[in-house]
Structure formats: structure tokens, C-alpha cells
Amino acid sequence: MAMDLRSGCPINLSLEVFGDRWSLIILRDMIFGGKRHFRELLTTSIEGIASNILADRLKRLMEFGMLTKADDPTHKQKAIYSLTEKSIALVPIMAQLGAWGRAWLPVSEELSIRAELLEDGGPAMWEAFMADLRAEHLGIGKVRPMDESVRGRLQAGYEAVVLRKAGAASP
Amino acid sequence: MAMDLRSGCPINLSLEVFGDRWSLIILRDMIFGGKRHFRELLTTSIEGIASNILADRLKRLMEFGMLTKADDPTHKQKAIYSLTEKSIALVPIMAQLGAWGRAWLPVSEELSIRAELLEDGGPAMWEAFMADLRAEHLGIGKVRPMDESVRGRLQAGYEAVVLRKAGAASP
DNA sequence: TCAACCAATTGCAAAATGCAATCAGTTTGG
DNA sequence: CCAAACTGATTGCATTTTGCAATTGGTTGA
Numbered sequence: 001m002a003m004d005l006r007s008g009c010p011i012n013l014s015l016e017v018f019g020d021r022w023s024l025i026i027l028r029d030m031i032f033g034g035k036r037h038f039r040e041l042l043t044t045s046i047e048g049i050a051s052n053i054l055a056d057r058l059k060r061l062m063e064f065g066m067l068t069k070a071d072d073p074t075h076k077q078k079a080i081y082s083l084t085e086k087s088i089a090l091v092p093i094m095a096q097l098g099a100w101g102r103a104w105l106p107v108s109e110e111l112s113i114r115a116e117l118l119e120d121g122g123p124a125m126w127e128a129f130m131a132d133l134r135a136e137h138l139g140i141g142k143v144r145p146m147d148e149s150v151r152g153r154l155q156a157g158y159e160a161v162v163l164r165k166a167g168a169a170s171p
Numbered sequence: 172m173a174m175d176l177r178s179g180c181p182i183n184l185s186l187e188v189f190g191d192r193w194s195l196i197i198l199r200d201m202i203f204g205g206k207r208h209f210r211e212l213l214t215t216s217i218e219g220i221a222s223n224i225l226a227d228r229l230k231r232l233m234e235f236g237m238l239t240k241a242d243d244p245t246h247k248q249k250a251i252y253s254l255t256e257k258s259i260a261l262v263p264i265m266a267q268l269g270a271w272g273r274a275w276l277p278v279s280e281e282l283s284i285r286a287e288l289l290e291d292g293g294p295a296m297w298e299a300f301m302a303d304l305r306a307e308h309l310g311i312g313k314v315r316p317m318d319e320s321v322r323g324r325l326q327a328g329y330e331a332v333v334l335r336k337a338g339a340a341s342p
Numbered sequence: 343t344c345a346a347c348c349a350a351t352t353g354c355a356a357a358a359t360g361c362a363a364t365c366a367g368t369t370t371g372g
Numbered sequence: 373c374c375a376a377a378c379t380g381a382t383t384g385c386a387t388t389t390t391g392c393a394a395t396t397g398g399t400t401g402a
Contacts, residue, residue: 006218008279010272010286011199011265017276021190021390028182038349047177050391055350077348077399086275093271094182096264101181104257105188108179115181192359209380221360226381248368248379 017064018090022049022057027066027087028094031133032114034155036080037072046111061087083137091126091133095119117154129154188235189261193220193228198237198258199265202304203285205326207251208243217282232258254308262297262304266290288325300325 006012018024029035029045042054049057058081061067066087072078098115101107107115118126132146177183189195200206200216213225220228229252232238237258243249269286272278278286289297303317 007282008277009199009217009282010269010276010278012196012218013276013278014268014272015192015195019190019192019195021186024186024190025183028180039347042349046180047183050393051350052352052392053390056390058349075348075400079349089271089275093264093267096267097185098181100260100264101185104260105181105184106179107181107184111178111180210378213380221362222381223361223383224359227358229380246369246379250380 017066018061020057022053023061024090024094024097025049026054026057026061027083027090030067030081030083031087031091031094032155034136036082037078038081083133085134085138088130088133088137091118091130092123095126114154117150121150125150188237189232191228193224194232195261195265195268196220197225197228197232198254198261201238201252201254202258202262202265203326207253208249209252254304256305256309259301259304259308262289262301263294266297285325288321292321296321 006016018027025045025047026041026049029041033044035041035044038054038058041058042049042051058067058069062069064086065084068082068084069079070082072080095115095118098112099119102112102115102119118129121128128146129151132151134140177187189198196216196218197212197220200212204215206212206215209225209229212229213220213222229238229240233240235257236255239253239255240250241253243251266286266289269283270290273283273286273290289300292299299317300322303322305311
């Protein structure tokens with residue numbers, strides 16, 4: 001909604017698209033967690049986003065061309081969200097963010113496995129992962145899928161952590 | 172101040188440090204614009220930050236160990252802000268952000284020269300630039316400075332743009 | 343039929359932001 | 373020597389954004 005256009009600087013413009021507290025978290029869960037539905041994003045995000053904020057950010061990200069939305073054929077009410085090439089192109093940024101966080105912040109070992117894999121794999125692996133995302137979200141390319149075990153570890157959800165948190169809350 | 176600790180995910184923790192509307196803009200101006208003083212950051216930022224927000228963010232960034240503050244020997248009242256290794260380590264993130272913005276957003280040609288230089292130079296150039304920043308802000312290393320013309324273009328300020336904006340406002 | 347589930351929406355309090363005015367100490371120019 | 377300009381902030385206040393809980397209108401599967 002709010003398109004300030006504070007300046008035409010690339011860094012500033014990028015921040016205007018996803019430089020808020022939630023947009024990158026949502027995209028992280030879609031890119032690395034394989035989340036495609038509203039409910040999935042709402043209930044399995046470790047950080048616990050509120051439904052109104054999630055609805056607003058999904059709308060905003062669609063307006064910016066970062067996501068598309070389609071009817072889920074299996075469920076008339078379900079919407080399925082897809083990444084676009086524009087948001088898949090964030091993988092290198094995510095990788096650098098993860099690497100920086102791992103180096104300088106008190107990350108939890110469990111949640112930084114993905115960042116470590118991306119860091120160790122380097123640009124070649126980012127590209128392979130992006131090709132995988134294109135195949136899943138855009139339905140193109142993908143002659144040979146990424147190594148399955150690597151992909152599995154990369155997309156391994158936070159479900160265990162989420163469940164543990166939920167369990168601790170209601171024992 | 173506000174340390175939520177929403178989760179120990181590297182990306183989330185990184186966002187808690189600089190995932191707001193202004194912190195990265197300030198760091199960008201210090202890293203690429205060579206700004207070291209409150210007034211410089213206040214008046215030569217193209218985006219036009221308010222002084223109370225600037226004061227708050229400088230304080231916050233110091234609390235996070237991204238900046239340090241010292242008395243300017245040439246001016247008793249002047250404070251000089253320095254980058255730390257932690258914030259210098261953001262250069263790769265800035266480079267990726269700039270590259271993404273340049274590829275996907277309507278950046279102004281004038282303001283995206285830095286991003287283009289970083290993109291073309293690649294990781295080797297990022298490292299050279301970081302070494303330069305270490306020499307200036309931490310007073311270490313620096314056997315041989317970076318190529319002067321490249322460094323000049325990289326740090327070329329937005330002064331022309333700022334002046335033009337100011338001029339247009341009061342003709 | 344009916345409870346569970348779906349993607350949102352609404353209302354409201356709290357926090358963040360933007361803006362202008364102001365502050366006390368410092369330096370500079372005449 | 374003194375006034376003007378400059379230093380890094382701080383204050384007050386209106387607007388905007390956010391966070392949270394409850395709720396909505398519709399769908400699904402038993």
C-alpha cells in the first residue's frame with residue numbers, strides 16, 4: 001500500500017518492498033519451509049505472526065509482484081500462494097543474511113542449519129536451489145532436481161521447534 | 172531497546188537488529204557515503220530522516236555493537252561515529268540488496284552506480300572495500316589502499332542529488 | 343446436521359513514526 | 373568580546389503502523 005518512494009537508491013527501494021518486520025519472515029517460510037497456504041504460514045511460523053498482519057503482508061507482497069495467488073484445486077476455499085522469479089531472486093540475500101546472523105548473533109544451533117548449508121554450498125548451490133523453487137512455484141525448467149538429501153535438510157521445517165513451543169505452552 | 176527474541180533463526184535475529192525502516196539507511200550512508208557525524212547523517216541523507224529517529228537509531232545500533240562513538244578531537248561538541256567489524260561485515264548483504272534492487276526495481280541510474288560497481292567487482296572487491304573501511308574506522312591493517320578511482324566512485328556521495336532536491340524546494 | 347476448518351476482517355490499545363520547536367554548550371566571524 | 377551559526381540531541385504532539393483477540397461468512401467432511 002504505502003509507496004513512499006523516499007529515493008531511487010537500490011537499497012532504499014529494496015527496503016521499501018521487504019524492509020519491515022514480517023515480509024522477509026513470510027518469504028523465508030515460503031522459500032525454505034515450503035509453506036504455500038495462509039494457515040500454514042499463520043500457525044507454523046515460529047515467530048507467531050498475527051492473522052491480520054499476515055493478510056496485509058500477503059496482499060502487499062502480491063502488489064509488489066513478489067507472490068501470486070491461485071485457487072487450490074483440492075479445496076474451494078483454500079488459496080495457494082506461489083513465489084515469483086522476483087522473490088526467488090532473494091535467495092542470495094537470504095543466504096548473506098543467514099551467514100551474517102550466524103557469525104554475529106546468538107542464533108540457535110537448530111535453526112541455523114539452513115544458513116550453514118547455504119553458506120557452505122556457495123553461489124552454485126543457491127542457483128540449484130533457485131532452480132528447484134522455479135520448478136515448484138513457476139512450473140518451469142528442472143531437468144534434474146537438486147540432491148534430495150541436501151534439499152531435504154534445506155527445506156526441513158521448523159515443525160519440531162514449533163511443536164515443542166506449543167507443547168511447552170500447554171503441557 | 173526492544174529485544175523481542177522472537178526466535179533464534181539467523182534471518183529473524185538479523186532483522187531484529189536492522190530490519191526497520193532506517194537502520195540500514197544510516198549504515199549505508201556511513202559505509203558508502205563516509206558519513207561520520209550526526210549532522211552529516213541528518214542533512215545529507217536523501218531520504219530525509221528526522222533527528223529524533225536518527226538519535227534513537229544511533230543509540231540502538233551502538234547497543235547492538237554495530238557502531239561506536241567517540242569525541243571528535245577537532246571539535247569538542249562533535250561526536251564521531253565509527254563502524255565496527257560487525258557492521259563492516261554487512262557489505263556483502265548491501266551488495267546483494269543493491270544487486271536485487273537494480274534488477275527488479277525502478278532504481279534511479281544516478282543512485283545505482285555504487286550497486287553496479289559492487290556487483291561487477293564481486294566478492295573480491297567487497298573484501299577490498301571492507302579492508303578500506305577497517306582502516307578508516309578501526310585503524311587497522313591497510314597495507315595498500317584500494318584503487319583510488321574505484322573507491323572514489325564507490326564512496327561518491329549523494330550530495331549532488333541532495334543539493335538538487337534542496338534547490339528545487341527553495342528556488 | 344454440525345463441528346472443524348478456511349482466508350480473511352474488525353475493533354481497539356499500544357507502539358512507532360514524522361514533524362516542528364527547542365535546548366545548552368561550542369565555535370566562528372567581525 | 374559578543375552575537376550568530378552550529379553541535380548533538382530532546383520534547384511535545386498528531387498521525388500511522390502494529391499487535392492481539394474476537395469474529396465473519398463461507399466450505400468441508402463425517
